[in-house]
Amino acid sequence: MSIPIQSSSYSNSSFLMNPSNIGNGINQDSSWNLVVKKGIRRLWSRTSITFGEPLYNLINSLFEVYKECSEPDWDGYGASPISEEAYGEAFKIIDSLPSGINMPEITCEPTGEIAFEWNRGKGRVFVVSVGGKHKINYAGIFGDNKTHGSEYFEEFLPPIVVENLRRLYSY
């Protein structure tokens, strides 16, 4: 599965390779931003040691999404902006992805949530989203079968989300 990475002044390698630069361009004074930075640094070290480029690209992609969707009406239809809380929670999703799982694509929803999409072609897609409210919303299409729901989210992916991811890749 491809992960779209667009080149920009913020997303080049030198920017992300140095964790002390992470967060530049975002609200620097926010205490929440410190939490996000800490999470990025933890993920950055994990990326370099165990997961390599795919996870690195995913973090980069999340940053791009945050930049592009953090203003109101980013879609021309009155979309809500992505909040710092949603951004921080999206890092937690990345941090809690089970090892061996395919990397998702990241996008933003008009509700202000950040969505992770695993797309295996028509009729096989699973999406989870977070909005910084300790809640995961998920929906999936598995051929003729469909599912959706929401779960509390703090540190770990809810089992039903993991189960649906395995379901997506099981056939």
Add this chain to the structure above:
Amino acid sequence: MNDLNKSDKLGRYIYSKHHYRPSNNTVRHTAFMPPPDRQLSIFIISGLNEEDIWSIGENLRNLKLLGRADIITNHVYKIELNIQVDNNPPRHANIINWPKENSAIKLKAMELAQNAILQLK
């Protein structure tokens, strides 16, 4: 234009790159997720030539028009959504009857997206 046939073509104009997948030129569910008032803006594009169809989208927003997602009316009805034509502006309509739960909305948007055809500008 008030009466719709099941085979009428609807267009959802796209102004954000987060509404489609450039990797395989398909529509993402985000293109069909409604705003908080749960009225998804679309246009009835049956019977128009391509030039006129693009013209509507270009004059609609102060954003660069990137493309549109085309879908047949019947795909909307099949998942128990409805279409309310208001002709304001002409040919404008809203997809309505969305559920309240975010996850249920997401699923319906995913179903619409997988039946939509992406047309890039």
